[in-house]
Amino acid sequence: MIAxxxxxxxxxxVLLYVVAFFLPAVWDHGRSYRGxxxxxxxxxxxxxxxxxxxxxxxxxxxxxxTISAFFVVLINPMFLIYAAASPFRPADRTVRVCRVAVPLFxxxxxxxxxxxxxxxxxGHYVWIIxxxxxxASGFRVNSADSxxx
Numbered sequence: 046m047i048a049x050x051x052x053x054x055x056x057x058x059v060l061l062y063v064v065a066f067f068l069p070a071v072w073d074h075g076r077s078y079r080g081x082x083x084x085x086x087x088x089x090x091x092x093x094x095x096x097x098x099x100x101x102x103x104x105x106x107x108x109x110x111t112i113s114a115f116f117v118v119l120i121n122p123m124f125l126i127y128a129a130a131s132p133f134r135p136a137d138r139t140v141r142v143c144r145v146a147v148p149l150f151x152x153x154x155x156x157x158x159x160x161x162x163x164x165x166x167x168g169h170y171v172w173i174i175x176x177x178x179x180x181a182s183g184f185r186v187n188s189a190d191s192x193x194x
Contacts, residue, residue: 052182062172074162113156
């Protein structure tokens with residue numbers, strides 16, 4: 046029974062994660078961007094922030110922006126690795142690293158939002174809820190509980 050509930054939470058989280066890419070995720074200077082657009086914008090931000098130092102900025106601000114953009118770009122690939130591998134290999138080191146890193150990297154989105162004067166919208170929150178649901182479910186295909194329920 047518990048395994049079935051965990052599987053539902055896992056599936057619901059994946060569904061929310063996918064739906065979030067089609068919802069408005071950020072509001073930037075009078076324009077709303079969907080989650081999918083935001084993903085590509087974060088990749089562009091990484092290349093933009095990798096410049097040594099922007100004019101009129103202290104070096105450490107540029108460095109922090111670059112690090113933040115790097116972590117934001119890693120969130121989706123790490124989450125996808127976790128979602129694909131965790132049901133089958135929950136004790137794998139890569140799965141465990143992804144399970145810890147993904148929630149730790151989310152606040153870096155908020156730092157970039159602050160620096161760029163971007164406001165999160167519903168898609169951003171649905172994206173986070175979806176990922177947290179999957180990460181918290183701990184769903185396993187061959188768990189001991191699945192034979193009981």
